[in-house]
Amino acid sequence: MSRKILYVILDGVGDRPIAALGGRTPLEAARTPHLDRLAASGEQGLVTTVGEGIAPESDVAVVAILGYDPMVYHVGRGPLEALGAGLDFKGGDLALRGNFATGGKGASIVDRRVGRNLSSEEARTLAEAITAQINLESAPARVVVAATIGHRCAVVFHPAQGRLSAQISNTDPAYARIGGMGVARAEFGNQVEECVPLDGSAEARASAALVNEFTWKSRKIMDAHSLNAQRRAEGKLAGNLILLRDGGDHLPQVPSIHERFGVQMGCFVEMPVERGIARYLGMGVVEIPHGTSGSRAEAYQRWARRALEVLPQYDGLYMHLKGPDEPGHDGDFAAKQQIIEEIDVHFFGTLLPALDPSTTIVAVTADHATPCEVRGHSPDPVPLLIGGWGTTPDGAGRFTEAAAARGALGHLRGIEILPLLVGRR
Numbered sequence: 001m002s003r004k005i006l007y008v009i010l011d012g013v014g015d016r017p018i019a020a021l022g023g024r025t026p027l028e029a030a031r032t033p034h035l036d037r038l039a040a041s042g043e044q045g046l047v048t049t050v051g052e053g054i055a056p057e058s059d060v061a062v063v064a065i066l067g068y069d070p071m072v073y074h075v076g077r078g079p080l081e082a083l084g085a086g087l088d089f090k091g092g093d094l095a096l097r098g099n100f101a102t103g104g105k106g107a108s109i110v111d112r113r114v115g116r117n118l119s120s121e122e123a124r125t126l127a128e129a130i131t132a133q134i135n136l137e138s139a140p141a142r143v144v145v146a147a148t149i150g151h152r153c154a155v156v157f158h159p160a161q162g163r164l165s166a167q168i169s170n171t172d173p174a175y176a177r178i179g180g181m182g183v184a185r186a187e188f189g190n191q192v193e194e195c196v197p198l199d200g201s202a203e204a205r206a207s208a209a210l211v212n213e214f215t216w217k218s219r220k221i222m223d224a225h226s227l228n229a230q231r232r233a234e235g236k237l238a239g240n241l242i243l244l245r246d247g248g249d250h251l252p253q254v255p256s257i258h259e260r261f262g263v264q265m266g267c268f269v270e271m272p273v274e275r276g277i278a279r280y281l282g283m284g285v286v287e288i289p290h291g292t293s294g295s296r297a298e299a300y301q302r303w304a305r306r307a308l309e310v311l312p313q314y315d316g317l318y319m320h321l322k323g324p325d326e327p328g329h330d331g332d333f334a335a336k337q338q339i340i341e342e343i344d345v346h347f348f349g350t351l352l353p354a355l356d357p358s359t360t361i362v363a364v365t366a367d368h369a370t371p372c373e374v375r376g377h378s379p380d381p382v383p384l385l386i387g388g389w390g391t392t393p394d395g396a397g398r399f400t401e402a403a404a405a406r407g408a409l410g411h412l413r414g415i416e417i418l419p420l421l422v423g424r425r
Contacts, residue, residue, distance in 0.1 A: 002425045003389045004360045005263070005316030006307070006351075007418070009065070011058070012325030013340065014369030014382035014401060018333050026324070026333050026372070027383070028400045030340040034348040035385070038362060039399040042387030045409025046401075047417065048379075049368055050181075055377040057175065057182035057246065058325075059273050061367035064414035066281060066318065067261060068254065070181055075280065076166060076248025077182050077273060081154040083251070084269075084276030085146040089156055091250040092163030094207050097273075098145070098153040099172065100126065103219060103241035107192040112174065113151040114239045116326070123147035125227050126239055130218045138209035145218075145242070148272040155244060157210055164210070165203035165249055169196050171215055172243035174376065182246040184377035192243065211244055218242055256282030261422050263315035268307060274320050283318065286310050296323070296339070297346045304350035311360075316421070320367070321347070328370030336372060357388040361424055363417065364399065384409060384417065390424040 015025040022029070050056040050064050051071075059077040060070045078095035089095050100123055102110040127145040134143060140160035147153045157164055170177065173188040177198075195211040197204035219241050222228060228238040257265050259282075267278030268286045278285045289306045303319070311317050323343055327335035355362065366382035383404030394408035412420070 002315065004311055004314075005421050005425065006311065006355070006360055006362045007316060007318045007421065008362070008364045009062070009318070009320045010324055010340070010343065010364065010366050011320060011322045012328045012368060012370030012377070013366045014371070014380055015328065015333075015336070016371045016373055016380065018372060021333060021337070025401055026336040027340055028398075028402065030337045030344065032340065032344040032399060034344050034352050035364065035399040038348070038352060038364070038387040039385055039397065039403070041357070041393050042385055042391045043394045043409050044396040044399065044404040044407025045384045046381040046404050046407075046411045047365055047384045047414055048381045048411065049414035053379050054178070055184040055186065055379045056368050057184060057377065058367055059246070059277065060181050060183075061414065062274065062277055062320070065365070065367060065417055066257065066277070067415050067418040068281070069415050071179070073252070073254050074179075074181055075252065077246035078154070078166070079248035079251050080273050080276035080280060081148070082156050082276070083279050084272030084274070085148050085154040087144060087146050087154055087156050089251070092159060094157040094164035094166060094210070094247055094249050096155045096211070096244040096247045098155045099243045100151040100153060100239040101241040101243050102237040102239065103192070109173070109190045109192060109241070109243070111237050112243065115237045116151070116330075117236060118151050118239045120147060120149055122227055122239065123151065123153060126222055126225060127153055129225055130221050133221050134214065134217050136210055136213055136217070138213045139206040141210055143210075143214055151239070152272070153242065154272065155214070155242065157207070163203055163249065164207045165199075165201055166207070166247040167198040167201065167204040168208045168211060168247055169193065169198060170245035171195050171211060172245040175245045177246070186374065186376075186378070192241070195244070207247070215242065215244070251280065254281065258282060261418060263422055263425075266310055266314040266317045268303070268317060268319040270320055270322050284314060286317070296342050300343055300346035301350045304347050307351060308354050315425075325370050328372055329375055331372045331375045333372040355388070360388045361386065361390060361421055362388040363421055365417065381411065384412065386421070
């Protein structure tokens with residue numbers, strides 16, 4: 001009998017000890033009785049999701065923890081965001097991930113995420129205005145901007161002829177590119193960076209010129225938009241800048257998860273990049289169910305119930321919960337602790353009692369750490385917990401970073417997790 005796999009990612013949950021929490025991490029300080037019970041009957045370990053010393057972006061990390069070495073199967077976040085947003089994209093186009101931000105005088109950045117209160121509807125209004133009004137002259141090309149969730153967007157340049165190149169740098173100072181992979185910088189400035197070609201090709205020069213022209217022409221459009229006039233009148237920051245990163249100019253061919261591991265996986269998607277990854281790797285896309293309440297508690301309960309409904313349709317279900325990552329970026333350890341507690345009581349409290357441990361393998365980990373002191377992604381290893389079928393209690397303790405370091409699973413690489421889970425079926 002083959003068992004079902006439930007693979008849950010708590011985005012950015014890993015952290016470092018915080019003095020105000022008595023030297024504990026938010027995960028250690030949080031009350032997590034449901035995860036504690038799973039840990040008491042399971043095994044723990046640590047995971048370096050991509051590589052030693054690498055603070056990965058989410059797309060790179062998710063590809064890795066789904067069993068694909070990003071050093072070999074590198075895609076680029078831009079094309080994945082475009083795929084997740086439903087944009088047309090073909091080889092030779094240039095796709096990038098964008099953040100709506102607040103720009104100040106000159107190239108200064110006042111706030112990278114418009115105070116985190118730019119609604120998805122407001123972002124769509126700005127994106128549609130840019131797409132309709134912008135006129136690019138540095139190279140024959142048109143551009144499409146698609147707002148996704150909150151301050152996030154995807155941007156695709158379509159050349160009128162020939163090809164564009166992803167061999168260009170980011171304008172977003174918080175992220176660099178190493179070997180084509182997007183990585184978070186430990187330290188970064190608050191100035192928009194000039195996009196420069198990374199090789200001597202005419203395609204890279206044209207692409208860099210288009211990105212720079214787009215950056216400043218789109219800013220003029222947004223600065224003059226009535227939506228931002230209204231936001232300023234309400235005392236809010238203006239969404240008048242788009243920071244771009246992680247360009248891609250094609251989607252490489254990769255074997256699907258079914259071809260690679262012999263399982264049909266569903267992907268429960270919250271963010272566009274995960275939808276793009278699911279489509280790219282041949283996973284079933286399970287859309288998040290929406291409710292009338294805006295509370296996180298109700299949402300987590302709804303997601304858990306939906307997971308229970310769809311799990312029988314697949315060999316396994318990959319679920320990615322964004323919650324802990326954002327307060328990590330904001331340095332808000334109290335909010336991070338609270339979200340972890342809400343996930344435990346409302347998501348795991350709804351989900352775990354309804355699962356049969358003799359027929360289900362449950363894995364809980366993170367795609368990367370987002371320490372509050374760093375306010376960004378870090379290369380720290382993240383905790384991994386495996387419970388349910390095929391596990392022998394290792395006595396490591398509660399599900400925490402410290403307990404995971406004592407666990408029987410040892411220290412794994414991200415690409416080893418899914419093969420391990422499939423092997424236990």
